[in-house]
Every structure is written in structure tokens, then in C-alpha cells.
Amino acid sequence: MSTFSERMGLKPIRTIVQLNDMDDDLRNSLWNVLDRRLFGLSDFDSERFTEALWWHFFKKPVDRRQIYHSGFGSPNYSEVWEEVRSFFFKCKWNEVYDFIEFVLRAFPANRSIRDLLNKTLERESSGFRVIDGRLAPISDEIxxxxxxxxxxxxxxxxxxxxxxxxxxxxxxxxxxxxxxxxxxxxxxxxxxxxxxxxxxxxxxxxxxxxxxxxxxxxxxxxxxxxxxxxxxxxxxxxxxxxxxxxxxxxxxxxxxxxxxxxxxxxxxxxx
Missing domain, CATH: 1.20.120 (Four Helix Bundle (Hemerythrin (Met), subunit A))
Structure with a gap:
């Protein structure tokens, strides 16, 4: 949906489908879906997910994750997530989609995340949609x-x-x-x-x-x-x-x- 500024001609309407790049609006919106609807949930298993991420996606030593142990309560993964976040916002546009596909494979039964990601991709004029756990260059909803x-x-x-x-x-x-x-x-x-x-x-x-x-x-x-x-x-x-x-x-x-x-x-x- 266009904004007031776009309808009044005060801001250009974005009509170009994003196929070979990714603007900040799209990248930020995709992160917000993952962060607020998955990673940030109280029952999200940071230990299991980040271990798989380091092992199979980053291909880094699992034991080098910066996990803070205070001696009381659960371990603190804040520095681990800062590293994940830093990667997401600094990597190439195609690597963002690689990351999202990894997340989708890790949670194949989570239809809510898939649907939210597709709504975001559509809203931000991405030329890709999630189909069967993969990002395909198909943007028409039909x-x-x-x-x-x-x-x-x-x-x-x-x-x-x-x-x-x-x-x-x-x-x-x-x-x-x-x-x-x-x-x-x-x-x-x-x-x-x-x-x-x-x-x-x-x-x-x-x-x-x-x-x-x-x-x-x-x-x-x-x-x-x-x-x-x-x-x-x-x-x-x-x-x-x-x-x-x-x-x-x-x-x-x-x-x-x-x-x-x-x-x-x-x-x-x-x-």
C-alpha cells in the first residue's frame, strides 16, 4: 500500500522488483520477522539453533561461540546473537536469502514464519517467494x-x-x-x-x-x-x-x- 507521501508525489513509488539486490527496507523487515516471531520468543532454543548455525552454515568451530556463563541460571547468548545480527546486516543480499533458507530448513513445520516472510517479500517488492522451503524467483501470488x-x-x-x-x-x-x-x-x-x-x-x-x-x-x-x-x-x-x-x-x-x-x-x- 502506498504512503501519503507517495500518493502526493512527494516521495517516489518503488515499482522495481528486487531480483539482484536488496534495499534496507527489505533487509530490515526480514530481520524483524525472524527476530520478533522466532528468535526472540521465550521458548526459542538458542543453544540448539546456534550450534547448528555455527556447524552447518557459518562452518565455524562450535566451541568458539561467545556464550557467557555467570554460574547462575541459564547461559547468556547475547554476544552470539550479536554476531548473527552483524552477519545478517553486513552480508551480501543473496547471503541473506541463504540464511533464511537455513532457518526454514531448521523449522520446516513453522508455517507462520513462512507466511510472514512471504508477506514481507511481497510488501517490499522482492522478486522472490518461499515455496517448499526455498526462495524461488517467482513474485506473482497466483x-x-x-x-x-x-x-x-x-x-x-x-x-x-x-x-x-x-x-x-x-x-x-x-x-x-x-x-x-x-x-x-x-x-x-x-x-x-x-x-x-x-x-x-x-x-x-x-x-x-x-x-x-x-x-x-x-x-x-x-x-x-x-x-x-x-x-x-x-x-x-x-x-x-x-x-x-x-x-x-x-x-x-x-x-x-x-x-x-x-x-x-x-x-x-x-x-
Whole structure:
């Protein structure tokens, strides 16, 4: 929501999605969510979390944490948290997201934190959203919903392929867009085979079976078969690469979203 100053033209409205950087508003807001809704809670286990953080994230000696023991009561972790805080506000923008993913993996059942982080990312115009414990370069809420639903409500084989697609897409150090698209298409293949009852059928066979049974509109079948055909021809996605691939993040994101939406549609039609 815009402020009074923005509506009056006294302050510029920020419209640029933050994909390759992070301004102070976003960084501060993300920290506030973690600090007030997780780290600062009275029952938060600082011993267990910071030990895991030092061991698996910072890769520092666990016994070098600056824990103060007064001899009475619980140990004091204030200096440990100052070091965590210092890292968060001095590190690169992508390392903030690395840290958040570590926190999400440490507390996979905490849906409240995930939802609060997503609301903050949306409000501060981040180009990323939390999906299945990972920060994905998807900022449209409808698209996020389609991918989340397909992963959260799919069969094991479908979920495995979608998670593979998401993992290849969200690997910030070495993204693999070709294999992300391949996994997304494979997820559709798995879903089509399941609902058509033909475990050994090709995607085309499975879609035709769904059409014959009145579970898929002919136009939708043809549309997806053409999309599937594209992945068989373009840039060697489903076959050996003949040359340098020109696939990019936008391509992989598009296929992940479209395939997730198609999977959700098949589930509804087959129900």
C-alpha cells in the first residue's frame, strides 16, 4: 500500500522488483520477522539453533561461540546473537536469502514464519517467494499458489520431479534451467500416467486417454502436446545438447508455473 507521501508525489513509488539486490527496507523487515516471531520468543532454543548455525552454515568451530556463563541460571547468548545480527546486516543480499533458507530448513513445520516472510517479500517488492522451503524467483501470488499447491498435494513421483525443477531453478550459485524444465515436464508425465491408469504410457498416450474419458478438453490436450513438442526440439531440453543452450531463468520459471497449473487442472478434472 502506498504512503501519503507517495500518493502526493512527494516521495517516489518503488515499482522495481528486487531480483539482484536488496534495499534496507527489505533487509530490515526480514530481520524483524525472524527476530520478533522466532528468535526472540521465550521458548526459542538458542543453544540448539546456534550450534547448528555455527556447524552447518557459518562452518565455524562450535566451541568458539561467545556464550557467557555467570554460574547462575541459564547461559547468556547475547554476544552470539550479536554476531548473527552483524552477519545478517553486513552480508551480501543473496547471503541473506541463504540464511533464511537455513532457518526454514531448521523449522520446516513453522508455517507462520513462512507466511510472514512471504508477506514481507511481497510488501517490499522482492522478486522472490518461499515455496517448499526455498526462495524461488517467482513474485506473482497466483503463480506461487499454483506451484505450492502442486508440490503440497501431489503424488510422491510428481512432488519429486517438481522439487527437482524448483531446486535447479533456485540454485543461485549454479542454476540449471535445462534440467529444471525437464523435471517440470516429467512431473506432468507422472501425473498424466497416474490419472489415466497407464503407468508405461507416453505423455501423449496418457493425455489422449484423459481426453477419451472426458477428463481433458481437446484444446488443452493439443496445447500441452505442442508445449511438450517444444521441449523435445528447443535447445535439446529432453535430448543431448547440440550446442550452447540459450535457456534462461524466465524460461524455467514459465515451465515450472505452467506445468504446476496443468497438474492441478488434471487433478481437478480427474476427481
Amino acid at each position: 503463480e506461487v499458489g499454483e506451484v505450492s499447491k502442486a508440490i503440497g498435494e501431489g503424488s510422491p513421483s510428481v512432488i519429486a520431479h517438481l522439487r527437482g525443477a524448483l531446486e535447479h531453478l533456485t540454485d543461485r550459485s549454479n542454476p540449471d534451467y535445462r534440467n529444471s524444465i525437464k523435471e517440470a515436464i516429467s512431473a506432468v508425465e507422472s501425473m498424466a500416467k497416474i490419472v489415466s491408469g497407464q503407468p508405461k504410457a507416453t505423455l501423449g498416450d496418457a493425455l489422449k486417454s484423459l481426453e477419451r474419458n472426458g477428463k481433458l478438453h481437446p484444446s488443452l490436450k493439443e496445447a500441452f502436446l505442442k508445449l511438450y513438442g517444444y521441449t523435445s526440439d528447443a535447445n535439446g531440453i529432453r535430448h543431448a545438447l547440440l550446442g550452447e543452450s540459450s535457456l534462461n531463468q524466465a524460461d524455467a520459471r514459465y515451465f515450472l508455473v505452467v506445468c504446476s497449473a496443468f497438474i492441478n487442472l488434471i487433478k481437478v478434472e480427474a476427481a
